Amino acid sequence: MPRAGLSVERLTRAGAELADEVGFDQVTVSALARRFDVKVASLYSHLKSSQDLKTRIALLALEELADRAADALAGRAGKDALAAFADVYRDYAREHPGRYAAARFRLDPETAAASAGVRQALMIRAILRGYDLAEPDQTHAVRLLGSVFHGYVSLELAGGFSHSAPDPGTSWVRIVDALDALLRDWPAPAP
Amino acid sequence: MPRAGLSVERLTRAGAELADEVGFDQVTVSALARRFDVKVASLYSHLKSSQDLKTRIALLALEELADRAADALAGRAGKDALAAFADVYRDYAREHPGRYAAARFRLDPETAAASAGVRQALMIRAILRGYDLAEPDQTHAVRLLGSVFHGYVSLELAGGFSHSAPDPGTSWVRIVDALDALLRDWPAPAP
DNA sequence: GTGGATGCCTAAACCCCTTAGGCAAATGCC
DNA sequence: GGCATTTGCCTAAGGGGTTTAGGCATCCAC
Numbered sequence: 001m002p003r004a005g006l007s008v009e010r011l012t013r014a015g016a017e018l019a020d021e022v023g024f025d026q027v028t029v030s031a032l033a034r035r036f037d038v039k040v041a042s043l044y045s046h047l048k049s050s051q052d053l054k055t056r057i058a059l060l061a062l063e064e065l066a067d068r069a070a071d072a073l074a075g076r077a078g079k080d081a082l083a084a085f086a087d088v089y090r091d092y093a094r095e096h097p098g099r100y101a102a103a104r105f106r107l108d109p110e111t112a113a114a115s116a117g118v119r120q121a122l123m124i125r126a127i128l129r130g131y132d133l134a135e136p137d138q139t140h141a142v143r144l145l146g147s148v149f150h151g152y153v154s155l156e157l158a159g160g161f162s163h164s165a166p167d168p169g170t171s172w173v174r175i176v177d178a179l180d181a182l183l184r185d186w187p188a189p190a191p
Numbered sequence: 192m193p194r195a196g197l198s199v200e201r202l203t204r205a206g207a208e209l210a211d212e213v214g215f216d217q218v219t220v221s222a223l224a225r226r227f228d229v230k231v232a233s234l235y236s237h238l239k240s241s242q243d244l245k246t247r248i249a250l251l252a253l254e255e256l257a258d259r260a261a262d263a264l265a266g267r268a269g270k271d272a273l274a275a276f277a278d279v280y281r282d283y284a285r286e287h288p289g290r291y292a293a294a295r296f297r298l299d300p301e302t303a304a305a306s307a308g309v310r311q312a313l314m315i316r317a318i319l320r321g322y323d324l325a326e327p328d329q330t331h332a333v334r335l336l337g338s339v340f341h342g343y344v345s346l347e348l349a350g351g352f353s354h355s356a357p358d359p360g361t362s363w364v365r366i367v368d369a370l371d372a373l374l375r376d377w378p379a380p381a382p
Numbered sequence: 383g384t385g386g387a388t389g390c391c392t393a394a395a396c397c398c399c400t401t402a403g404g405c406a407a408a409t410g411c412c
Numbered sequence: 413g414g415c416a417t418t419t420g421c422c423t424a425a426g427g428g429g430t431t432t433a434g435g436c437a438t439c440c441a442c
Contacts, residue, residue, distance in 0.1 A: 006389080025216075030429055041431080042390045050430065079381075106349055136357045140365045143343065143352065147366075151342025152334065158297055161334065166327045174331045174380065175338075181378040182369055190270075190368045197420080221398055232400080233421045241399065389438075398429080409418075 006036060008046050012056040019057060019098025024105070027098070029053060054105055059115055061099035065092050066116035069123050078130040079180040085127055086149060086176050093153040100153065121146075131183040141183060148179065197227060199237050203247040210248060210289025215296070218289070220244060245296055250306055252290035256283050257307035260314050269321040270371040276318055277340060277367050284344040291344065312337075322374040332374060339370065 014035055019027045029050050033040040047053050065088070072084040093100035107115060124142050133141055152172065155161065161168045205226055210218045220241050224231040238244050256279070263275040284291035298306060315333050324332055343363065346352065352359045 028429065029431090039391060040429080041392080041433095044431070045389060104349070109350070136361070137365070139355075139357060140362045140369075143346070143359075143362045144339065144366050144369065146346055146351070147342030148335065148338050149342070150346060151338030151340070154345070155334070155337055155341060158295070159300070160337070164330075166330060168334075170327070171331045171334045174328070175335050177378055177381045178331075178335065178373055180381075181376075182373045185372075187368055187372040189365060190371075219398065220400090230422060231398080232402095232423080235400070236420060384442090385440100386442105387438100387440085389436105391434100391436080393433085393435105395432085396430080399427085401426090402424085403422100404424105405420105405422080407418105407420075409416100411416085412414090 006038065006042065006046055008056065011036075011043065011046055011053065012060055015053055015057045016060055016096075016099050016102065019102055020096050021098065024054075024057070024098045024101035027054065027057065027102075054102065055107060055111060057099070057102040058105040058107060059111075061096070061103040062116040062120070064096075064099065065089070065103060066119040066123070068092060069120060073123060073126070079176075081127045081130060082145075082180055082183075083176050085123065086172070089149045090153050090156075090172060093157055097157055100157070104150070104154075128183070131186070133183070133186055137186055141186065145179065148175065197229065197233065197237055199247065202227075202234065202237055202244065203251055206244055206248045207251055207287075207290050207293065210293055211287050212289065215245075215248070215289045215292035218245065218248065218293075245293065246298060246302060248290070248293040249296040249298060250302075252287070252294040253307040253311070255287075255290065256280070256294060257310040257314070259283060260311060264314060264317070270367075272318045272321060273371055273374075274367050276314065277363070280340045281344050281347075281363060284348055288348055291348070295341070295345075319374070322377070324374065324377055328377055332377065336370065339366065 011032060015027055015032055018031060018035065022031070029043050029047065030040050032053070033043055043053075047056075068088045069085055072088045073081050076084050103117075107117075112118075121142065124145055125138065127145075128138050128141055131141075152175065156168050161171070202223060206218055206223055209222060209226065213222070220234050220238065221231050223244070224234055234244075238247075259279045260276055263279045264272055267275050294308075298308075303309075312333065315336055316329065318336075319329050319332055322332075343366065347359050352362070
């Protein structure tokens, strides 16, 4: 019987595809084994556990997202950069819902610290350098942007905006406009 | 052998408590049966399925959230109302992380349409009547607020802001300030 | 070619979900 | 209070998913 040629990388990529097809929480070691026409136990020479598999898929998704964002940001600044980043985020989630869900998978702190998630945070901070925000307002703004991007995309994916006008793409554009305006004129603390 | 006195309501409440203790995705029919010291199969005279249980917990959480929000909104308008609603959301998620996660559980469209989720959407629209927004801007704003509230709370719960200054409560206040300012001066579409 | 490392296998234990069918406790009717 | 019926909880059993232990065949290096 010839060997299947498994490897952590192939398994991770296949897991990511599986996630996009059936949803991240349906990604299972068993399903992956079926996909490679191999017995379940065989995967355990490559993966430590189901958790390990999910973590790897999450890291892959975070990488891909950060790569796309870096591409999109090249040569842009200000609102251009903000809109580009925002679109990367939303588009990625729509193209790869399973991977996007994976990117939200809870990692333990040290794994998270070593992930491409920090690159994303740095890029948001870079975008904010196009606006005039001193600390701690910059951090508040980072958190706001992270919340809006994640929140919107996750509500849209969950079907929260479906079948209702105006279409989600339009709201997205207007929300990015609004965020740009807000960042240009960030209010002082309320009295 | 005396009966345990199970009922759909008791099971749902216990499920919600369990969710807060161990996380919503650790809520399982088996765990619930253990909690009542009863055999697993016994729960199936009360619950159709594991999915059914989760749906019921989700509906409970949506009700509780809507009730709290309605209380908080009574007699308030404008920024007061906005801040009160925002705090209800964040506080509920911090007090009841499992229930909050349950409230994000994906319901099928008709169940969602009959849930307290629509009450929440109506309350956000009511808050926005304190600002001067015509359609379709009001809808854009509803979506923005929903995204920020959900996004922020979910990032905070996921530990995204932990161990980093400024503390998440401060950012929350400033973000609500910023949203208020933005709604008072909602920008026209970009050229 | 042969030795060793590696890859995939069988086997088995454990946990969760779900259905079918049975006995006993609660409920209601007289 | 006695009896029938309903209802609730049980045992039994099948189907997945996860994970570990141990075996044999394949692949690679020499």
